[in-house]
Amino acid sequence: MSQLNRRHFLVTGLAAGAAAAIPATAASADPDPAAETAQALASRGLSTDPFTLGVACGDPDHEGFVLWTRLAQNPLAEDGFGGMPQRPFTVRWQVYADERGRRVVRSGASVAAPEWGHSVHVEVDRLSSDREYWYRFRVGPYVSPMGRARTAPHPLSHGALTMAFVSCAQYEHGWFTSYRRLAEEHPDLILHLGDYQYEYTKDTYTIPGGNVRDHEGPETETLANYRQRHAQYKADPDLQAAHAAAPWLVVWDDHELDNNWADEVPEKPEVPQPDFPARRAAAFRAYYENMPLRRTSIPRGIDMQLYRRIRWGRTATFHMMDTRQYRDDQGCGDGYRDCPAALDPARSITGAAQEAWLIDGFHRSRAQWDILGQQVFFAQRDNNAGPAKITSMDAWDGYVASRRRITQGWMDAQVRNPVVLTGDVHAHWASDLKLDYDDPTGPTVGSELVASSITTGGDGADSDPATHPYLTINPHLKFYNNQRGYVLTKIERDLLTADFKVVPQVHEPGAEAYTRATFVVEDRVPGVRQTYLRPLDPAIGARKQVTVEDTVRLETERP
The missing domain is CATH 3.60.21.70 (Alkaline phosphatase D (PhoD))
Structure with missing residues (x-):
């Protein structure tokens, strides 16, 4: 899959988005999407790519779906925290109308909290029915792989x-x-x-x-x-x-x-x-x-x-x-x-x-x-x-x-x-x-x-x-x-x-x-x-x- 240009992500990160929640946290308004640099993240204990566990989409309906990722610098860490510091991190996400990530249709930010294993669950809605979408996550300079999502058809329509x-x-x-x-x-x-x-x-x-x-x-x-x-x-x-x-x-x-x-x-x-x-x-x-x-x-x-x-x-x-x-x-x-x-x-x-x-x-x-x-x-x-x-x-x-x-x-x-x-x-x-x-x-x-x-x-x-x-x-x-x-x-x-x-x-x-x-x-x-x-x-x-x-x-x- 194509690699998303980081500058493109920074430029489009201010697009309006549907909010999604991780338990006991709220989506961040995130007025400055470029605020967390690699140096700033390293000072907080995040110094390598945390997207080692990939991305996923689930439970689609005709207006949206759930997006998932979980941050882990060291997936096999015995304490179960994946090598992540015991502090929350803001994770930005974008949903695209095309596989190359050129047209953003939804975006926002969620909090990956240590209480929930630094996992992120984003419930995206207000999308068109019966069509493909693509999505990614980002923390500072680190960008996840691209995933393919899909909405279900309208409740009254048929389709293979x-x-x-x-x-x-x-x-x-x-x-x-x-x-x-x-x-x-x-x-x-x-x-x-x-x-x-x-x-x-x-x-x-x-x-x-x-x-x-x-x-x-x-x-x-x-x-x-x-x-x-x-x-x-x-x-x-x-x-x-x-x-x-x-x-x-x-x-x-x-x-x-x-x-x-x-x-x-x-x-x-x-x-x-x-x-x-x-x-x-x-x-x-x-x-x-x-x-x-x-x-x-x-x-x-x-x-x-x-x-x-x-x-x-x-x-x-x-x-x-x-x-x-x-x-x-x-x-x-x-x-x-x-x-x-x-x-x-x-x-x-x-x-x-x-x-x-x-x-x-x-x-x-x-x-x-x-x-x-x-x-x-x-x-x-x-x-x-x-x-x-x-x-x-x-x-x-x-x-x-x-x-x-x-x-x-x-x-x-x-x-x-x-x-x-x-x-x-x-x-x-x-x-x-x-x-x-x-x-x-x-x-x-x-x-x-x-x-x-x-x-x-x-x-x-x-x-x-x-x-x-x-x-x-x-x-x-x-x-x-x-x-x-x-x-x-x-x-x-x-x-x-x-x-x-x-x-x-x-x-x-x-x-x-x-x-x-x-x-x-x-x-x-x-x-x-x-x-x-x-x-x-x-x-x-x-x-x-x-x-x-x-x-x-x-x-x-x-x-």
Whole structure:
């Protein structure tokens, strides 16, 4: 991307702008944008480029979006402050109508405060709908990289949308090549469905052949730990490229806090952890500090409002969900079980308030496509061919009545095209959704698309989807692939097209991505239909690290 001329920034910095806030601070009027010279900043402890963590945009609507950055001279500093002095800094921002930064349409200043990890969240409004913008930040002579933003269409208009979704990026397991390839697709919108970062200390979560690179610091438990870990991930250039490429909608899963956590219950409740509420509060605060979220998501102690609704004109409504913060604890443990508790109608994965919010949204929606952006496998996934039903207690299978209420909710609301997007399971899947999975001849009432991991699990393996046991046991499951990658979708009025993108390996950087399979969902025709399947690549298959049977075994184990 082009480099912004510093003199141009100084000249145009006085342009009128929309104010935006960081928690407990106000946007600065900043009458003298050239006041802080490099020498003056150095005297206050800022002597090197603080934009080491890149920039990001998020939560767009038809009038604006959120802009984000976080100042860090030394991203891996153990105290979590990124090598920044314990004092606030004024950060100036500009939004442009062109990629070269020649025409400023909004500008202003915000305060990066140490209390919030020197992060900046700018809520820009009063922009034109359905168009591209570009943006940068500046502190004194230091100028951030350029990022691309985009507003949504007007609420009453239609328009095609290119959207990608991703999940599960374990830094130690490989290079973030898929983020780079995703950025090169130039999507309009990117959804991250959880496990943005992992909490483990070095060599705790390993893959066959050994991890590719290492986590810094201990297992994340304190605010300093989580800030350091987020900074290590954010410093990755491939991840920075993906953030700069398009607006993001983010939700967490478990590893942003603790593997398989449920509400106020940690992964191992049998081990006394009296500080778990404080750990949850620290993880939530660090998550907000490092994501392009609006002020409605500012955490309050151990609570954070993350489920929310984003409309893309009349084309799509995104219901972004939180299946961790309000869920009942997993029944019968976290793994695969034949568990009576899974059928308990009183149990919920969303909590009553979020469930009511979601179903109300179904009734209010007038979109062509209602898309649920959420974390864990939605369709039934039985791994036992016999009469016993062995399913994952950590997924919707562990909350059968909760899943049925949500499904019945979109049916009662006559949602035109319900589509569930999922992460978590480190493999690509496509499936039809049923109200009653025990009746395979019953009607299909929705569609689910599942993104593989960016890196988690290492290289993975290509295979013939038809040989996977799950697809034989569960006829509503239509596709499986265990390589790393992302899903790229084109959403139009009459058709949703999903390309399952994969890279052959992640143990070295620079692999090229290709489309392994393509599925479509037709307007008013629930369920997925395959239109393209790339034949198994013998060269890739010869380098398989695990067999299909090994994959089934690994999916029943943790982490």
